[in-house]
Amino acid sequence: MNEEQTTPKSHFIKEIIDADLAVGKNESRIHTRFPPEPNGYLHIGHAKSIVLNFNLAREYNGLCNLRFDDTNPIKEEEEYIESIIEDVRWLGFDWEDRLYYASDYFEKLYELAEQLVLAGKAFVCDLSGDEIRAYRGTLTEPGKDSPYRDRPVDENIALFRRMRAGEFPDGTRVLRAKIDMAHPNLNMRDPVIYRILHASHPRTGDEWCIYPMYDWAHGLEDSIEKITHSLCTLEFEDHRPLYDWFLIELGVYRPRQIEFARLNLSYTVLSKRRLLQLVQEKLVSGWDDPRMPTISGMRRRGYTPIAIRNFSERVGVAKKNNIADMALLEYYLREDLNKIAPRVMAVLNPVKLVIDNYIEDQTEMLTADNNPEDESAGTREIPFSREIYIEREDFRTEPHKKFFRLYPGKEVRLKHAYIIKCESFVTDDETGEVAEIHCTYDPESRSGGAAADRKVKGTLHWVSAPHAIPAEVRLYDRLFQVSNPNSVPEGKDFKYNLNPNSLETLTAQVEPGLADATSGERYQFLRRGYFCVDSRDSRPGRPIFNRTAPLRDSWARIERQQQKRSR
RNA sequence: UGCCGGGUCGUCUAAGGGUAAGACCGCGGCCUUUGGAGCCGUUAAUGGUGGUUCGAAUCCUCCCCCGGCAGCCA
Numbered sequence: 001m002n003e004e005q006t007t008p009k010s011h012f013i014k015e016i017i018d019a020d021l022a023v024g025k026n027e028s029r030i031h032t033r034f035p036p037e038p039n040g041y042l043h044i045g046h047a048k049s050i051v052l053n054f055n056l057a058r059e060y061n062g063l064c065n066l067r068f069d070d071t072n073p074i075k076e077e078e079e080y081i082e083s084i085i086e087d088v089r090w091l092g093f094d095w096e097d098r099l100y101y102a103s104d105y106f107e108k109l110y111e112l113a114e115q116l117v118l119a120g121k122a123f124v125c126d127l128s129g130d131e132i133r134a135y136r137g138t139l140t141e142p143g144k145d146s147p148y149r150d151r152p153v154d155e156n157i158a159l160f161r162r163m164r165a166g167e168f169p170d171g172t173r174v175l176r177a178k179i180d181m182a183h184p185n186l187n188m189r190d191p192v193i194y195r196i197l198h199a200s201h202p203r204t205g206d207e208w209c210i211y212p213m214y215d216w217a218h219g220l221e222d223s224i225e226k227i228t229h230s231l232c233t234l235e236f237e238d239h240r241p242l243y244d245w246f247l248i249e250l251g252v253y254r255p256r257q258i259e260f261a262r263l264n265l266s267y268t269v270l271s272k273r274r275l276l277q278l279v280q281e282k283l284v285s286g287w288d289d290p291r292m293p294t295i296s297g298m299r300r301r302g303y304t305p306i307a308i309r310n311f312s313e314r315v316g317v318a319k320k321n322n323i324a325d326m327a328l329l330e331y332y333l334r335e336d337l338n339k340i341a342p343r344v345m346a347v348l349n350p351v352k353l354v355i356d357n358y359i360e361d362q363t364e365m366l367t368a369d370n371n372p373e374d375e376s377a378g379t380r381e382i383p384f385s386r387e388i389y390i391e392r393e394d395f396r397t398e399p400h401k402k403f404f405r406l407y408p409g410k411e412v413r414l415k416h417a418y419i420i421k422c423e424s425f426v427t428d429d430e431t432g433e434v435a436e437i438h439c440t441y442d443p444e445s446r447s448g449g450a451a452a453d454r455k456v457k458g459t460l461h462w463v464s465a466p467h468a469i470p471a472e473v474r475l476y477d478r479l480f481q482v483s484n485p486n487s488v489p490e491g492k493d494f495k496y497n498l499n500p501n502s503l504e505t506l507t508a509q510v511e512p513g514l515a516d517a518t519s520g521e522r523y524q525f526l527r528r529g530y531f532c533v534d535s536r537d538s539r540p541g542r543p544i545f546n547r548t549a550p551l552r553d554s555w556a557r558i559e560r561q562q563q564k565r566s567r
Numbered sequence: 568u569g570c571c572g573g574g575u576c577g578u579c580u581a582a583g584g585g586u587a588a589g590a591c592c593g594c595g596g597c598c599u600u601u602g603g604a605g606c607c608g609u610u611a612a613u614g615g616u617g618g619u620u621c622g623a624a625u626c627c628u629c630c631c632c633c634g635g636c637a638g639c640c641a
Contacts, residue, residue: 553603
């Protein structure tokens with residue numbers, strides 16, 4: 001794995017681990033786990049947890065398991081399992097032979113449940129779902145005991161076995177722990193630990209018709225795997241007493257649960273429920289839509305594992321609810337891409353430019369460096385000719401001050417080529433738009449040549465018109481137009497904040513070498529941004545590019561400020 | 568207001584009784600054959616009270632604000 005850019009910082013979880021180590025807990029082992037439920041695709045929020053768990057294991061010379069918490073067959077699918085495995089691997093982590101499934105432990109979990117029943121600490125309850133809710137009490141009032149709470153042990157065991165045997169329909173009975181219906185923590189009010197679900201499980205098929213609840217399963221999974229530190233998010237804080245209760249009652253190995261704040265990211269949503277909604281309502285093209293904050297979406301967008309890892313480390317680990325700034329993610333993205341992305345020229349909004357004093361039909365091959373940040377990236381040859389395309393926005397008929405690109409009478413450098421001077425331009429009679437720009441060039445000014453160091457203020461990218469190839473370019477922008485999409489006016493939901501301009505498709509003219517760009521390749525389009533060959537729709541000879549991120553644009557900033565001032 | 572957990576620059580995270588620090592963002596400058604990158608500089612914070620102390624973000628009091636919890640979801 002590549003070295004991380006940021007110095008690993010300390011945080012409260014490391015302090016807990018250090019303290020545990022200091023007193024010799026767990027024979028000085030450190031063993032963590034990443035325990036996703038396969039009911040959706042992984043997103044950047046999961047990345048934070050993955051990075052945390054795997055890095056902790058690495059830093060402390062320990063282990064980290066990948067474990068699927070597949071205890072609810074109704075929501076879980078094989079497709080999700082596969083995508084999760086792919087994503088964790090892509091992020092750069094290795095669980096070696098420790099890929100586990102909660103469903104592998106179903107038999108063991110069942111035995112332990114019988115043990116709890118036999119100990120008189122669990123009972124079969126015949127109350128309906130509604131009744132259980134009613135008996136539970138409220139946040140401020142205690143609940144009351146189920147009428148089945150004092151069922152004798154042998155009756156409980158018999159009933160529980162019959163539940164497993166499939167004698168009862170869904171929802172008719174549950175197994176519950178016998179704790180305290182007046183407990184101030186609602187999780188301790190005789191929580192359900194098994195429910196009847198005649199559903200086919202992606203891995204165990206129809207072998208089971210009762211399935212363990214999270215609280216029962218999770219701690220036991222951790223215990224079975226001898227996890228030392230079980231990291232989870234803040235909403236499980238209230239579950240810790242129950243986590244501990246089960247393990248203590250059973251007398252089994254007890255890992256330590258530690259809760260930290262989940263990641264939130266500005267300008268997007270990070271909840272599987274909402275992401276699923278975007279997918280199902282076709283507001284995006286799928287889980288891997290490049291606008292999605294899913295790992296697969298970001299991969300397709302052109303993000304790198306290093307960028308995601310560095311970001312995940314940088315946001316830190318604490319217990320405060322937070323919304324991390326998308327700008328920080330993009331900072332690490334650009335930092336990585338700047339180092340590794342080959343530079344190429346692509347004109348997104350082309351306008352034709354004719355160099356009147358250049359020999360007609362001549363093609364000249366020019367040498368261009370592939371990455372000024374990395375000499376080892378080498379050079380390539382690009383064709384130059386009398387007619388080229390430049391960006392429409394790089395030309396103004398009437399520039400305002402500070403515009404140092406092309407306008408009548410003005411000289412600019414064509415990157416890797418010559419200095420040209422604008423002599424005139426032609427407008428389209430119909431639209432009034434500039435149709436063609438006429439220039440002359442200085443033959444002495446070729447890059448690398450004798451008079452090449454002549455100073456001109458602006459440098460433009462370009463492509464030779466006869467050699468350029470057209471390419472579809474997808475300009476992606478943030479999915480939501482407000483920093484916190486969950487804050488909405490009365491009666492609206494988060495979709496109200498969707499950015500209607502999050503995707504703009506156009507046809508660019510790109511340098512010929514890009515014709516055979518292959519899936520997943522990342523480039524910097526000079527002066528425009530970072531782009532990635534789309535892994536789904538791109539075809540050899542007809543490349544499609546996704547904009548990963550625009551370059552930082554100080555010119556855009558100047559323009560914004562001037563507009564503000566003139567208002 | 569039953570229980571649990573949180574409040575430090577715009578954002579995220581440090582400082583663990585001794586000068587409130589760093590990163591991102593923003594702003595200004597230098598540099599530049601990418602208005603990119605890089606370099607330099609800079610703005611900006613301890614929720615409020617009262618107390619302990621030579622000294623409080625840190626310890627104590629009271630208050631305020633925010634989040635989570637009443638699935639046979641995880």
